[in-house]
Amino acid sequence: xxxxxxxxxxxxxVRLCRTCAQVHKMNLGLxxxxxxxxxxxxxxxxxxxxxxxxxxxxxxxxxxxxxxDTKIDGYDNWKKSIKFKxxxxxxxxxxxxxxxxxxxxxxxxxTALQSGARxxxxxxxxxxxTLKEVSDALKQT
Numbered sequence: 307x308x309x310x311x312x313x314x315x316x317x318x319x320v321r322l323c324r325t326c327a328q329v330h331k332m333n334l335g336l337x338x339x340x341x342x343x344x345x346x347x348x349x350x351x352x353x354x355x356x357x358x359x360x361x362x363x364x365x366x367x368x369x370x371x372x373x374x375d376t377k378i379d380g381y382d383n384w385k386k387s388i389k390f391k392x393x394x395x396x397x398x399x400x401x402x403x404x405x406x407x408x409x410x411x412x413x414x415x416x417t418a419l420q421s422g423a424r425x426x427x428x429x430x431x432x433x434x435x436t437l438k439e440v441s442d443a444l445k446q447t
Contacts, residue, residue, distance in 0.1 A: 352381040353441050355388045362415070362433040363440045369405065369426050371396040376408060378447050387427065388444075399423070405430060413443045 355366040366387040373391035394400040409417045415435045422428030
């Protein structure tokens with residue numbers, strides 16, 4: 307990370323200002339959204355949304371129902387979750403079933419909704435999977 311006068315170095319682009327003692331978000335030198343550096347940085351941080359639990363891997367999602375396509379649409383740094391778009395409407399659990407079917411076909415494992423049945427912020431549990439298996443499956447999308 308580049309050195310900036312007046313700022314104490316830190317990880318993840320957040321630095322402590324020596325003059326006002328506040329935390330500032332610093333520019334990491336990444337270019338706009340279309341650049342390869344941005345995509346590589348997003349791919350690295352996407353795995354912050356994965357968490358290994360006793361019976362599998364929990365995946366944190368921010369769901370956008372009623373979209374044009376069903377797909378993973380990147381990572382939201384502020385929400386620390388993977389943005390997931392689905393064509394199904396948020397009625398009677400249709401979007402939830404679409405999410406579970408997508409992750410089941412992606413990983414080849416059974417899936418369950420751990421939290422967020424009536425919320426856009428959801429956590430999907432991939433049963434019996436390891437962190438490496440789920441992260442490799444996400445890399446391929």
